[in-house]
Amino acid sequence: xxxxxxxxxxxxxxxxxxxxxxxxxxxxELSMFGVMWSEHCSYKNSKALxxxxxxxxxxxxxxxGENAGVVDIGDGLAIAMKIESHNHPSAFEPYQGAATGVGGxxxxxxxxxxxxxxxxxxxxxxxxxxxKTKHLLKGVVKGIGDYGNSVGIPTVGGETVFNxxxxxxxxxxxMSVGLLKREDLKKAAAKGVGNPVMLVGHxxxxxxxxxxxxxxxxxxxxxxxxxxxVQVGDPFMEKLxxxxxxxxIKEGCVVGIQDLGAAGLTSASxxxxxxxxxxxxxxxxxxxxxxxxMNPIEIMISESQERMLVIVEKGKEDRVFEIFNKWGLHASxxxxxxxxxxxxxxxxxxxxxxxxxxxxxxxxPINLRPFKRPKYMDELxxxxxxxxxxxxxxxxxILKLLKSPNIASKKWVYSQYDHQVRNSTVIKPxxxxxxxxxxxxxxxxxxxxxxNERYCYLNPYEGAKIAVLEAARNIxxxxxxxxxxxxxxxxANPEKEEIYYQFRNSILGITEASRILNTPVISGNVSFYNQxxxxxxxxxxxxxxxxxxxxxxxxxxxxxxxxxDVIILVGETRDEIGGSExxxxxxxxxxxxxxxxQVEIEKNTIEAVLxxxxxxxxxxxxDISNGGFIVTLLExxxxxxxxxxxxxxxxxxxxxxxxxxxxxxxxxxCRKDAADxxxxxxxxxxxxAEVIGETQRDKVEIELNGNKVLDIEVKEAKKEWExxxxxxxx
Amino acid sequence: xxxxxVVFPGSNCDKDVFDVLKALDVDVKYxxxxxxxxxxxxxxxxxxxxxxxxxxxGAIARFAKVLEGIYEFSERGxxxxxxxxxxxILTELKLLPGALLRNKNLKFxxxxxxxxxxxxxxxxxxxxxxxxxxxxPIAHGEGNxxxxxxxxxxxxxxxxxxxxxxxxxxxxIEDIAGIINEGGNVLGLxxxxxxxxxxxxxxDDGLKFFKGAIEFLKG
Numbered sequence: 050x051x052x053x054x055x056x057x058x059x060x061x062x063x064x065x066x067x068x069x070x071x072x073x074x075x076x077x078e079l080s081m082f083g084v085m086w087s088e089h090c091s092y093k094n095s096k097a098l099x100x101x102x103x104x105x106x107x108x109x110x111x112x113x114g115e116n117a118g119v120v121d122i123g124d125g126l127a128i129a130m131k132i133e134s135h136n137h138p139s140a141f142e143p144y145q146g147a148a149t150g151v152g153g154x155x156x157x158x159x160x161x162x163x164x165x166x167x168x169x170x171x172x173x174x175x176x177x178x179x180x181k182t183k184h185l186l187k188g189v190v191k192g193i194g195d196y197g198n199s200v201g202i203p204t205v206g207g208e209t210v211f212n213x214x215x216x217x218x219x220x221x222x223x224m225s226v227g228l229l230k231r232e233d234l235k236k237a238a239a240k241g242v243g244n245p246v247m248l249v250g251h252x253x254x255x256x257x258x259x260x261x262x263x264x265x266x267x268x269x270x271x272x273x274x275x276x277x278x279v280q281v282g283d284p285f286m287e288k289l290x291x292x293x294x295x296x297x298i299k300e301g302c303v304v305g306i307q308d309l310g311a312a313g314l315t316s317a318s319x320x321x322x323x324x325x326x327x328x329x330x331x332x333x334x335x336x337x338x339x340x341x342x343m344n345p346i347e348i349m350i351s352e353s354q355e356r357m358l359v360i361v362e363k364g365k366e367d368r369v370f371e372i373f374n375k376w377g378l379h380a381s382x383x384x385x386x387x388x389x390x391x392x393x394x395x396x397x398x399x400x401x402x403x404x405x406x407x408x409x410x411x412x413x414p415i416n417l418r419p420f421k422r423p424k425y426m427d428e429l430x431x432x433x434x435x436x437x438x439x440x441x442x443x444x445x446x447i448l449k450l451l452k453s454p455n456i457a458s459k460k461w462v463y464s465q466y467d468h469q470v471r472n473s474t475v476i477k478p479x480x481x482x483x484x485x486x487x488x489x490x491x492x493x494x495x496x497x498x499x500x501n502e503r504y505c506y507l508n509p510y511e512g513a514k515i516a517v518l519e520a521a522r523n524i525x526x527x528x529x530x531x532x533x534x535x536x537x538x539x540x541a542n543p544e545k546e547e548i549y550y551q552f553r554n555s556i557l558g559i560t561e562a563s564r565i566l567n568t569p570v571i572s573g574n575v576s577f578y579n580q581x582x583x584x585x586x587x588x589x590x591x592x593x594x595x596x597x598x599x600x601x602x603x604x605x606x607x608x609x610x611x612x613x614d615v616i617i618l619v620g621e622t623r624d625e626i627g628g629s630e631x632x633x634x635x636x637x638x639x640x641x642x643x644x645x646x647q648v649e650i651e652k653n654t655i656e657a658v659l660x661x662x663x664x665x666x667x668x669x670x671x672d673i674s675n676g677g678f679i680v681t682l683l684e685x686x687x688x689x690x691x692x693x694x695x696x697x698x699x700x701x702x703x704x705x706x707x708x709x710x711x712x713x714x715x716x717x718x719c720r721k722d723a724a725d726x727x728x729x730x731x732x733x734x735x736x737x738a739e740v741i742g743e744t745q746r747d748k749v750e751i752e753l754n755g756n757k758v759l760d761i762e763v764k765e766a767k768k769e770w771e772x773x774x775x776x777x778x779x
Numbered sequence: 780x781x782x783x784x785v786v787f788p789g790s791n792c793d794k795d796v797f798d799v800l801k802a803l804d805v806d807v808k809y810x811x812x813x814x815x816x817x818x819x820x821x822x823x824x825x826x827x828x829x830x831x832x833x834x835x836x837g838a839i840a841r842f843a844k845v846l847e848g849i850y851e852f853s854e855r856g857x858x859x860x861x862x863x864x865x866x867x868i869l870t871e872l873k874l875l876p877g878a879l880l881r882n883k884n885l886k887f888x889x890x891x892x893x894x895x896x897x898x899x900x901x902x903x904x905x906x907x908x909x910x911x912x913x914x915x916p917i918a919h920g921e922g923n924x925x926x927x928x929x930x931x932x933x934x935x936x937x938x939x940x941x942x943x944x945x946x947x948x949x950x951x952i953e954d955i956a957g958i959i960n961e962g963g964n965v966l967g968l969x970x971x972x973x974x975x976x977x978x979x980x981x982x983d984d985g986l987k988f989f990k991g992a993i994e995f996l997k998g
Contacts, residue, residue: 191886191887194887195887198828198887198889198918198920199789199791199828199831199832200791201791201792201827201828283831284828284831285788285789285828285830285831285832285833286831288788288789288791288828289788289789376788377788463889464886464888464889464890465886465887465888465889466887466889467887467889467918468889469889469916469918469971469974469980470791470792470795470826470918471794471795472792472795472798472799472973472974472976472977472980473980474980475979475980475981477981486979486980601979602979
């Protein structure tokens with residue numbers, strides 16, 4: 050006999066199950082509750098707060114609750130997207146953990162009837178000086194690359210971040226984006242009594258047993274013994290499954306379709322039945338296993354990868370077999386849709402478990418947990434940044450920042466990802482956001498993932514707002530209009546009141562910013578328990594954002610193009626070095642007041658940027674973020690080795706001006722004769738914009754209030770920036 | 780003039796090269812690995828991971844049913860183009876000499892890549908100047924071309940080296956990026972000319988590559 054503890058439930062949850070069933074569950078039923086009521090599957094500690102998100106706009110076709118969110122992009126087309134974490138598996142098996150993270154998110158997208166066209170990821174690690182970090186980084190990047198490259202979906206963007214808060218708990222968040230015709234939109238619902246339920250794709254084995262529960266507790270020494278909970282991926286199988294499923298959907302055979310992710314067959318069966326308001330009957334002896342002697346529990350909770358549950362229109366089974374045969378894949382009828390509201394599990398003729406689908410899929414008790422403002426916040430926020438002394442050598446300070454791992458070029462990472470397959474990638478990794486063409490149209494979609502975990506730690510509410518704003522600026526810098534969000538909320542243990550405060554306030558911040566920008570949250574994922582015995586991660590609400598550019602030819606990139614172009618600084622630079630990369634890298638300080646996030650003003654700034662790009666006025670556009678004005682400026686210079694000669698007046702001390710991370714700012718360049726129009730556009734939106742100088746060959750020279758503060762060769766700076774990450778990894 | 784793009788399970792650049800040929804007004808079709816017919820003038824083996832590239836890149840694909848008649852097809856002087864995985868398959872088929880090993884740095888590399896046209900006397904490169912530098916992106920984990928001394932000597936003597944890397948990214952012997960057979964009708968290269976076919980995507984140096992073959996076949 051299993052106990053409730055064996056399957057990761059608590060006493061109250063167990064008592065509730067007994068009460069609702071009216072009897073004691075058997076081992077199979079208890080195991081099914083164990084995985085379905087885990088944090089990972091039930092969202093029991095987050096659901097109540099997630100309801101706060103604004104999830105609607107005129108474009109939203111499918112909000113949260115399905116495998117992926119879907120938005121309309123016009124001309125009968127839509128985009129499906131979702132981001133998901135694979136943090137716990139990647140902490141122990143970085144290669145397989147990351148690879149199967151990509152596999153899972155791809156299935157979430159093509160389950161909706163969409164063809165995946167781009168992947169992104171946000172990966173976060175501890176201090177790069179640690180051998181463990183290098184091992185994790187190598188494994189994760191190779192895992193993401195090998196899987197995505199093989200399936201043939203370009204990995205077009207992402208972020209790679211280092212902070213000691215991730216020493217024990219790396220984060221691996223994978224995002225996928227797919228294109229579909231509106232009429233092909235599929236839902237994961239089981240409908241039509243008597244319709245056959247088919248399991249297709251890979252065989253079922255003992256890998257990934259209990260992965261959902263594994264992901265729902267802190268990482269401890271004992272976790273390492275649960276390594277078998279990590280799944281093993283097969284990208285070739287995924288590619289075949291992708292093609293076969295899309296063909297199946299196109300042929301009109303599919304009533305409902307759901308991928309087998311966390312909690313395997315258990316979640317796929319009860320969720321489709323619950324969504325369809327029906328029941329499902331499964332015979333486990335019909336499941337094709339890759340190992341002998343698997344019992345019903347193992348079959349029902351296995352998390353073997355590359356599998357799909359398909360509810361087929363009765364009478365079309367043969368066509369399904371034909372399509373799957375063509376692709377060399379397994380398919381078997383394992384049961385049928387019923388109208389009794391139960392998930393009924395049979396072993397041949399014998400009924401071995403029967404529970405209400407609704408109770409399993411949606412019955413876990415929802416907690417609104419107590420929260421408390423963390424003690425550290427006031428102390429860190431009140432840190433007096435005016436005590437930070439001006440560095441003696443500004444140039445040395447800048448070079449040091451450029452080669453620090455968070456600012457240095459990430460080419461070592463993204464060159465291992467095929468970012469050009471599908472021949473649609475207009476803006477490749479290394480820019481503000483990626484831009485991908487939409488087949489058969491002039492449109493492009495812009496994609497980015499962003500989060501500054503230091504801001505979120507110092508002030509979860511403001512930090513989360515800034516994550517949304519930064520994503521929106523990155524999208525706008527390409528010329529695309531931000532239209533939707535998918536979010537991956539990575540936090541520590543929600544049972545701790547201070548952590549729950551971080552979670553709650555992050556959600557409030559995202560909600561506030563996304564409401565004003567009209568970028569609803571259409572899908573997402575929560576990952577709790579990113580915490581070891583020694584430390585908890587900083588709150589990390591990663592924002593994946595989608596933007597739409599009607600004419601992709603109008604896009605803008607970050608690089609200065611030609612000599613003698615005018616350089617314009619947009620937005621106000623304030624004395625805001627709290628929480629900055631500058632404080633962290635140069636002084637080792639993670640404290641201070643985070644920059645102010647003025648959402649309404651930023652909305653206007655974005656409108657003005659979009660107007661300028663639409664009128665073909667800009668030659669380059671780059672949003673100012675980590676490292677402040679000077680790092681952003683140099684990033685504009687690197688690709689074409691084009692420098693700048695600037696003269697700026699400011700009330701701020703030199704280092705404050707150069708390194709402040711004030712929000713809502715951009716560096717633009719344009720032809721001389723376009724400058725007046727550009728400034729006027731910003732003026733009309735009430736946004737500050739001023740000409741600060743011109744591009745010039747090879748050198749960056751800056752005067753502040755008439756004093757020359759910097760004279761640096763672009764090549765010299767570029768060398769530091771390019772080598773920063775490589776010198777650790779090679 | 781007709782062209783066909785073979786689709787193996789795991790091919791993933793099939794659509795990319797199909798679209799480029801289509802945009803150049805070529806009568807092009809997909810040919811399924813299992814039972815498709817090679818009734819075309821130009822056969823393209825596209826990039827990707829045929830059959831998962833398990834065992835060794837291209838090692839399983841060479842046994843594909845569709846390729847049963849490939850030697851005869853080649854002997855008749857039809858054009859065969861292998862890009863990336865297609866190049867690997869052509870070496871496994873022994874239609875081209877040498878082999879492709881893992882990249883020297885043991886990593887997958889996706890990057891823009893400059894090539895030098897070594898031989899412009901082939902159907903594909905006839906519109907380039909000899910010595911011209913073109914940009915065809917690369918994306919491979921096993922593109923490190925190797926051939927023994929004797930084979931290399933022969934390649935040089937017969938002018939079979941078509942493209943060389945300007946900055947060797949993968950450790951290929953003598954910077955070799957693409958070669959042609961002695962008959963001058965079977966060409967394999969690791970870089971992707973189809974990814975260099977649109978200014979909007981960054982570069983269109985590759986268009987002349989396809990146009991060369993098309994014009995050649997049209998006579």
